[in-house]
Amino acid sequence: xxxxxxxxxxxxxxxxxxxxxxxQITSESKLFSGSSTGFGAEPNSHVSLxxxxxxxxxxxxxxxxxxxxxxxxxxxxxxxxxxxxxxxxNYFYADLPQGYQISQLYHPIVGEGxxxxxxxxxxxxxxxxxxxIERIHVEQDAGKLMHDQHPTMSFVDLNRSGVAxxxxxxxxxxxxxxxxxxxxxxxxxxxxxxxxxxxxMEQGSMRADVNVSVRKPGGELGTRTETKNVxxxxxxxxxxxxxxxRQVDLIEGGGAVVQETRLFDPNKMETRSMRSKEDAHDYRxxxxxxxxxxxxxxxxxxECLASLPELPDAKRAxxxxxxxxxxxxxxxxxxxxxxxxxxxxxxxxxxxxxxxNWLMSELFGALNxxxxxxDESPVNPKQAAELLGLVANGTIxxxxxxxxxxxxxxxxxxASAIVEEKxxxxxxxxxxxxxxxxxxxxxxxxxxxxYRSGKDKxxxxxxxxxxxxxxxxxNPQIINDLLKKALG
Amino acid sequence: MSVDKDTVxxxxxxxxxxxxxxxxDKMVGELNGILAWVEQLGEVDVTGVEPMTAVIxxxxxxRDDVVTDGDVRDKVLANAPxxxxxxxxxxxxxx
Numbered sequence: 107x108x109x110x111x112x113x114x115x116x117x118x119x120x121x122x123x124x125x126x127x128x129x130q131i132t133s134e135s136k137l138f139s140g141s142s143t144g145f146g147a148e149p150n151s152h153v154s155l156x157x158x159x160x161x162x163x164x165x166x167x168x169x170x171x172x173x174x175x176x177x178x179x180x181x182x183x184x185x186x187x188x189x190x191x192x193x194x195x196n197y198f199y200a201d202l203p204q205g206y207q208i209s210q211l212y213h214p215i216v217g218e219g220x221x222x223x224x225x226x227x228x229x230x231x232x233x234x235x236x237x238x239i240e241r242i243h244v245e246q247d248a249g250k251l252m253h254d255q256h257p258t259m260s261f262v263d264l265n266r267s268g269v270a271x272x273x274x275x276x277x278x279x280x281x282x283x284x285x286x287x288x289x290x291x292x293x294x295x296x297x298x299x300x301x302x303x304x305x306x307m308e309q310g311s312m313r314a315d316v317n318v319s320v321r322k323p324g325g326e327l328g329t330r331t332e333t334k335n336v337x338x339x340x341x342x343x344x345x346x347x348x349x350x351x352r353q354v355d356l357i358e359g360g361g362a363v364v365q366e367t368r369l370f371d372p373n374k375m376e377t378r379s380m381r382s383k384e385d386a387h388d389y390r391x392x393x394x395x396x397x398x399x400x401x402x403x404x405x406x407x408x409e410c411l412a413s414l415p416e417l418p419d420a421k422r423a424x425x426x427x428x429x430x431x432x433x434x435x436x437x438x439x440x441x442x443x444x445x446x447x448x449x450x451x452x453x454x455x456x457x458x459x460x461x462x463n464w465l466m467s468e469l470f471g472a473l474n475x476x477x478x479x480x481d482e483s484p485v486n487p488k489q490a491a492e493l494l495g496l497v498a499n500g501t502i503x504x505x506x507x508x509x510x511x512x513x514x515x516x517x518x519x520x521a522s523a524i525v526e527e528k529x530x531x532x533x534x535x536x537x538x539x540x541x542x543x544x545x546x547x548x549x550x551x552x553x554x555x556x557y558r559s560g561k562d563k564x565x566x567x568x569x570x571x572x573x574x575x576x577x578x579x580x581n582p583q584i585i586n587d588l589l590k591k592a593l594g
Numbered sequence: 595m596s597v598d599k600d601t602v603x604x605x606x607x608x609x610x611x612x613x614x615x616x617x618x619d620k621m622v623g624e625l626n627g628i629l630a631w632v633e634q635l636g637e638v639d640v641t642g643v644e645p646m647t648a649v650i651x652x653x654x655x656x657r658d659d660v661v662t663d664g665d666v667r668d669k670v671l672a673n674a675p676x677x678x679x680x681x682x683x684x685x686x687x688x689x
Contacts, residue, residue, distance in 0.1 A: 153666070401653065
């Protein structure tokens with residue numbers, strides 16, 4: 107892919123990036139307890155005695171969370187480990203009532219896989235690159251701390267405590283902020299297709315820890331820093347740019363990069379060191395004695411595989427085979443919601459090209475104006491199919507369809523009802539059209555002469571005038587045919 | 595395997611347990627006694643033996659994904675040394 111280089115005083119530097127993405131697994135209940143995972147509930151209401159780590163409570167894993175991790179692994183062609191195990195990661199913090207996080211260090215449920223990314227997913231000629239995935243493991247989320255509510259106390263809400271996360275660890279195969287952005291976008295798209303995570307970065311369902319180091323092209327790997335909990339693609343790209351430049355400046359100034367954890371401040375657009383105690387990272391992992399190993403049988407794995415949907419790359423190829431341009435196929439498959447909308451239109455009998463053109467110009471345009479996303483569209487695929495059907499069978503023209511669509515957006519009325527009520531049906535009445543053509547030719551004798559003496563471009567003028575006279579309701583093909591005859 | 599006083603102090607610090615110098619000295623002896631005792635297991639030849647994951651052969655039980663618990667805020671907060679409204683209160687921790 108593109109060469110990304112930082113120009114230093116001593117020459118060029120290249121950047122080596124690896125991402126650890128935490129994705130909240132979509133599930134009703136938590137990883138090890140029957141409490142709800144619902145977002146935005148009253149503090150400490152979605153908490154059981156297990157989540158609060160009361161003495162004697164035992165964790166029982168949620169089958170669905172393991173299933174979603176396995177399905178995600180299958181979607182990135184990863185090795186699925188039939189035997190995996192949970193470990194305890196020990197540390198003390200007020201948001202972690204157990205005093206340890208149940209995670210998987212030694213034997214993760216998913217092993218190596220890969221994700222193919224392209225720098226510009228809408229450009230079919232954009233080069234692609236495979237980013238290796240080292241592993242996906244399943245672990246618990248921690249609670250939430252609030253520091254600004256009281257002068258001497260921090261407040262703890264354990265609603266998130268014990269919610270299932272997947273940690274998706276990439277290989278350090280990423281070499282520019284743009285590639286990192288493309289990787290995160292693609293990963294998010296896959297998770298949403300699979301249905302294992304809603305990918306909502308604003309609500310914290312997905313966040314990235316960004317490992318960055320710099321080196322002279324082809325040289326030894328440098329010391330890396332880890333910037334924690336970056337919660338948007340844009341911030342991640344900014345954090346990488348800043349951090350790489352900081353490391354180059356530091357090294358060229360005679361300093362050395364310290365392996366440490368940093369935080370990105372989106373207001374100042376910089377990363378800064380999280381002052382942490384020297385042995386904060388001594389987690390003393392060991393197998394959790396409360397949990398037996400996870401053993402997956404054939405039936406479980408077969409169900410996971412059978413339940414996988416068609417993934418973005420496969421969908422894109424299929425759409426191109428339906429006759430869509432590479433660009434349209436790429437746009438329609440970038441987000442699962444768009445692809446499902448498009449397929450709903452096809453299921454209602456709409457032609458693939460008509461559906462894709464209408465979706466991308468009319469619907470996207472309208473939603474843009476309304477400031478809404480596809481999920482909030484006032485018109486559903488069934489209603490849209492009704493409108494497009496009227497165009498396809500010649501009942502209304504394309505330009506009338508635009509008017510009808512606007513009325514649909516405003517009133518929620520059905521297309522047929524609007525066409526009926528406003529009398530917008532296209533007319534095939536050749537007599538009426540011929541009469542209008544005769545009038546127009548009489549009123550524009552000079553233009554008729556010019557046209558007949560070879561000024562072909564004027565044909566469009568006559569089409570426009572006729573359509574206007576027919577109030578947009580004439581069949582354009584018939585207008586064309588009749589005009590050609592009349593103008594000779 | 596054995597531990598020295600530095601290791602004992604480090605483990606205590608990581609576990610947030612305050613121990614005095616005298617206690618640390620005493621603990622070095624006790625922990626090394628325990629470690630030596632456990633180390634006897636090293637005498638057994640376990641070549642070709644799968645690591646044991648449970649005392650009785652048993653399969654991990656999995657739950658269905660349904661909400662069956664929670665909504666016990668008052669119980670959860672009942673033993674908290676400090677609480678404020680619906681929250682636990684802890685000494686201010688901010689980095």
